[in-house]
Amino acid sequence: QVQLQESGPGLVKPSETLSLTCAVSGYSISSGYYWGWIRQPPGKGLEWIGSIYHSGSTYYNPSLKSRVTISVDTSKNQFSLKLSSVTAADTAVYYCARPGYSGGWSLPFDYWGQGTLVTVSS
C-alpha cells in the first residue's frame, strides 16, 4: 500500500522560502507515476501546485510557477517542494499525492498524505 508523509517547518516567515518533503513508502518513486503537491488554505478549496516524475520532469501551476521548485530524490524515495518569497496568502495545508494509475502528468490523485499545515507569519 502506497503511503505518503509530508514533513517540514510549520512556521515560515514572510519573504522566506517554504520547504517541505514527502516521504514515500510502499512504492518506489523510480518505478513511475507523476508525484504531486496540492495545497488548501484554511477553510478554502484545493489548489494544485505542481507534479514531478522520477526523471525530474516537472509541471507547475502557471500562477505559482515563478516561485515553485519541485525536486525528487530517488535514493531516499522522496520528493520535495520549495516555494519562495512566501506571504500570508501561502498559509495552507500542503498535501503530497499520487495518481491511482499512470498515463501522464495530469491525472486524478488517489493516494494522499495526511497534509501538513504551514503558517506564514513573522
Next chain:
Amino acid sequence: EIVLTQSPGTLSLSPGERATLSCRASQSVSSNYLAWYQQKFGQAPRLLIYGASSRATGVPDRFRGSGSGTDFTLTISRLEPEDFAVYYCQQYGSSTFFGGGTKVEIK
C-alpha cells in the same frame, strides 16, 4: 485555464435523501477528464469518481458521476451519515484545476 464552478455552495439534506451536485467548466473538458473528491473535516481528500463516471476502488455504488463537455454532476442516491462532507471536482484534461467545493450538510 479552465475554471470550474460548483453549485450549490451548500446543500442541506437529510439522511436517505438524494444529493445532486453540479460542476460547470468554463470550456469543454477534454476526454471528460473530470474527477470528484470527498473531503471530511481534518482529512485529506478521497477520490470518488474519475473520467466523469468511473468509480474509484472501494467507492459505494450510491455515488454516481455523469456529464460531459462543460456540465458534470455527482449524484448520491441515498445519503448515509458518513456522506456529509465537502465535495470537489477536478478537471485534468488541460493542466489540473479544482472547483471551489460543495458542502453537503445535515438538515
